[in-house]
Amino acid sequence: MSLGYGTSHYYKKAKNIKADLFICHQELATYIGTKLIKAGFKVAFDLEDWYSEDLLPAARAERPINLLQTTESVALNKGVFCITTSKALAKKLSQTYKCPIPTAVYNVFPSPDVDLNKPKGFSNPLKLFWFSQTIGTGRGLEQFINISKGFKNSVEIHLLGNITPQYKELLNSILPAQHKLYFHELVEESKLAAKIASFDIGLALELDSPMSRNYTITNKFFQYIQSGLPVIASETAGQIEGFEQFKPGYLLPQQPLAMDISKLEQWLNNATALQTARGKAIEMAGIFNWENESKKLLNSINEALEK
Known part of the structure; x- marks a missing residue:
């Protein structure tokens, strides 16, 4: 069969x-x-x-x-x-x-044991987080790292999941000098929400091909907001839907122009905009659970x- x-x-x-x-x-x-x-x-x-x-x-x-x-x-x-x-x-x-x-x-989970009402500042440099069982190609990671070449201010990119030495070497080879890349091992499901909450912004990076990837909304999008993180999300049909009502972060075009990258960097450097997006994410988490x-x-x- x-x-x-x-x-x-x-x-x-x-x-x-x-x-x-x-x-x-x-x-x-x-x-x-x-x-x-x-x-x-x-x-x-x-x-x-x-x-x-x-x-x-x-x-x-x-x-x-x-x-x-x-x-x-x-x-x-x-x-x-x-x-x-x-x-x-x-x-x-x-x-x-x-x-x-x-x-x-x-594709949401029960509301985690994370105090979303506790005030939270943003790190300097910002800690951007992405996770999956496997860190690999076809997930938008290389594309985002290439985009980050246009950022003047440094950021930290944190990736959690299993990764091959070859792919780790590839990501490090394309990382702009002003940024840092960190790799984290898988954690127990019961500890994931707290792990996510320790970062600043969730990366919901998806390509619009194949079609299934374009139309679904992955669990990580919702796990970010349920842990109180604003989101940088690739523009797919599914994630546009997730942004329609609350706008819990920044929606990034699949093929961003220099203007789009500049707007993203301005958003990353705007503490008020980040806090507003965090508030929207928390509001959204109260409904999508x-x-x-x-x-x-x-x-x-x-x-x-x-x-």
Whole structure:
């Protein structure tokens, strides 16, 4: 099975459970969910990514794209409900597959144990933070470091995650002399919010390709604001959506001109603007958290069970 191993085993296991409602997440489970629908079960789907559009062209050649597209079409048209990570992605999936618009349940976490009301100043130089399980290419890091060549004032760029020696060497080789680059090892999930809060600004750097990356809003965007950090976010369809109401930082074009880089530097050097953005981030965190977003999921489940 090109989407994973043990398809028949998991399918039989699921059938034997005879659940009132199955909720399928990730590619293999989504495929199994479409088989469960054919067997007469009630199935919903959690599409955290646009699976058939989640890889760069070089990697797509080895992926079962047609199977993924067929699986997505069945899930979106025949599932009792579908949820996904942004309104932008929900709308795009609906247009592509001629299906009802999925419910957007943002990829947020329970409100962390971080005192967001405690006054906080900004460091000099500013400490900019980015994290992921893996630090690697295709995440906008090289692009941002190149942009930072235009900053007159120094900044610190802090990266947390697993990284290869080769990629670490690459990043250090392109780092402008006026800045410093620091690497941090992974921390326990329970300690991540406090770790994030120890920095000044979160970097939500994303490329607008592949399409899945363009339309989703990643968890790190929300984890920054939930820890009280203003955000520098790459301009993607998903992150534009995240900025629409609150503007918790600075939205950076994918191909920034000299004027855009100058405006970003002015913003970084404006303590009042940074504090305003921090206030907006904290205000946004009061709305975009799991305590609120979980209600959407529970409502969808209740409606599905009542049908």
